[in-house]
Amino acid sequence: MMDSNLLYLTQTDVKAVNLSMAEIIEAVEKGFYELGEARVEMPPKPGIHPGEGGANFIHAMPAYIPAMNVAGMKWVSGYPGNMQKGLPYITGLLLLNDPETGIPISVMDCTWITGMRTAAASAVSAKYLARPDSETIGILACGVQGMTNLEAMNVLFPLKKVKAYDRSPEQAAKLVDYARNTLGLEAEIVAEPKQAVTGCDIIVTSGPILKTPHATIKGGWMDEGAFASLVDFDSFWSREALAEADLWTTDHLGQYDYYKDVNGYFQNCPRVDAELGALVTGKAKGRTNDAQKTFAANLGIAIDDMAVAPLIMQRARDKGIGTELSLY
């Protein structure tokens, strides 16, 4: 039997590849272009739910993007209880196959990609939905997604000022430190969530995803002309604040409807006006004036991962990063 190499990349290897956020955003946007042109295969993501109460999940997220010559699958776990044990909430592996033969060609830790591609999808939404001159960004909940979303928005927009809200001041201080010292932005910790909404051009809510929204953000807080990326679904948003939306978008209507109708999220949200793929291909209009309040409620889909993973694999091979395993 022919020899076949499988490139294994640890989480450290994946980070060491040092793919830039700009490259990730570009790849994710390409993926959404293909999705918008209906040239990808992405079946629903099935999952298993070990443990009591259904809080844990392990999802299979397969996708095939012919134009990017990528076929593969992310097998990703989310265990809320892990954090108390000092273990990561999200863990998992991403597998790539040779689309020509189906043979596996790479196995890599998926956590770094998951963190980065989610933020990149926010930024792609913002490209079509936020004002190009957006300068002030409010981040509500300053964990991994708060950080990566800030990084991604800073790639596409002339950001000047960051307002960081988190129930943990230490967490907010980390983001402020990152904004100042790594990104060179003005940044302040705000004591009240309203201060990270009102006066902001871009708002990112990135707390834990909850079935019953805590609905912290009230009607009248969001400025005219602002854009909000709801990384934690509608958890942060009250019915009145959501009712102000002029344009409500998602990365995948089928999965959005599933989360809404089967899982009970997004109950107070407006009707979806456009999918991200349609914004990218120009089949649907994004922002059309400077007064609209625009929203992206992206769920995170397999296209995001599969658009990025081949770049990681190729760059790792080029740099000699990772462990070459034999399949046979």
Add this chain to the structure above:
Amino acid sequence: MMDSNLLYLTQTDVKAVNLSMAEIIEAVEKGFYELGEARVEMPPKPGIHPGEGGANFIHAMPAYIPAMNVAGMKWVSGYPGNMQKGLPYITGLLLLNDPETGIPISVMDCTWITGMRTAAASAVSAKYLARPDSETIGILACGVQGMTNLEAMNVLFPLKKVKAYDRSPEQAAKLVDYARNTLGLEAEIVAEPKQAVTGCDIIVTSGPILKTPHATIKGGWMDEGAFASLVDFDSFWSREALAEADLWTTDHLGQYDYYKDVNGYFQNCPRVDAELGALVTGKAKGRTNDAQKTFAANLGIAIDDMAVAPLIMQRARDKGIGTELSLY
């Protein structure tokens, strides 16, 4: 971050573990017991289909079996065109997670398990559907599944004689050689398919799976009291031969209906009388007399794989086989 080990097993490693067919049959039967008691989580298997015409597939097959403390997924490709390129038709990887934390604990080549567990499921069906004194077995199509099915049936039944039919005499000769020299059975190559059906207590059809059955096996060929395992679905069976079935079973009704109603297989087959899980738990009756003609049309489901994979992992760790990788 805590260190976490991931055990990687090549195809060679998996074989070297040397799990016996008897152990595999026992594990698969346990899995079906749990399935029959409705204590497993096994979502539908989604797939992608790279290439032209939809002949290629890559399927995700996740399952969680609490009683066996296993959560994982098989990501398996089937590329019919690979054989012409000297590459295997089936390739893929199987991933195991710690059910307590969701963290990946093992990655292994899935081809050996796929070959063995499919045959083991046939044998579990035969345990409830074939006569315990079955002595003569007919194998129609003597590839990997012909060989492993013979091996599995020989574990559970006092086999004496093997009748091997294959369009390729070389292929049939390989199976006869294996039957004689490894299993110590009488074995002969038969020139006509009918000779591997009439006079046989157990019949295994294990050719390629076809949407339009070649229907080689005619009405009146199968003996009273015989059992048939249809590893290649109904490809080998004519409408008249199928109409003789007294008991028609499958490993999973939901997937059987999907293959039948959506994919167009099993069009001439009788109504399903019982699922394998119900036979194993005693919720449905298997063979009740020595005259019935009984059938198993098993599809191969994730339970099969997940019941076996933890044994491979544990035995490999015990024997020091495989490569320990770091996840982080």
